[in-house]
Amino acid sequence: GDSVTQMEGPVTLSEEAFLTINCTYTATGYPSLFWYVQYPGEGLQLLLKATKADDKGSNKGFEATYRKETTSFHLEKGSVQVSDSAVYFCALGHASGGSYIPTFGRGTSLIVHP
């Protein structure tokens, strides 16, 4: 079945540092790939997505490229801020039997210090 593996956290960085959170997946077919962010006490928010190989999703300075050859979708940001502290979830999904059912990774906590 489908699965998503994320690097274990927490990832602790100083403000303005470069961020990479690794994500690899196992799936049949050609899923769409997503990054969601969850701030403390809140639900998930879609951060970015890519729907086919070599697509790059980007939003709020975050980027991730759909790499089919390495089955990866690593999240990057050039300069993190304290406000980026949150839990980040990598997910994949594709329509199956007429419905869309996503599979999430376990999440990676990011802590950014001033």
Next chain:
Amino acid sequence: ETGVTQSPTHLIKTRGQQVTLRCSSQSGHNTVSWYQQALGQGPQFIFQYYREEENGRGNFPPRFSGLQFPNYSSELNVNALELDDSALYLCASSSGVATNEQFFGPGTRLTVL
């Protein structure tokens, strides 16, 4: 445009009891999905409702059931609560079953004692 809302925010129940969680979908969305997020884990898909019918189910026992109403709001019911049911329950709405973009509510934190 009103986003996805869930009620209650927090809930404490004892083992064996029954619970009902509620979700109002975002305006214009006719599909609601429910997820269970245990502490330190990613969300696990429970089931999806489309036009008042269940349209896909994850690996959860029948004591997890749901409803969707004509206004597309939804309920998640859990019978015979177990300690392991303690989790954050998330509702997400979307404009159709095959769309890959879902909008999540803030969740209901259920604690089973």
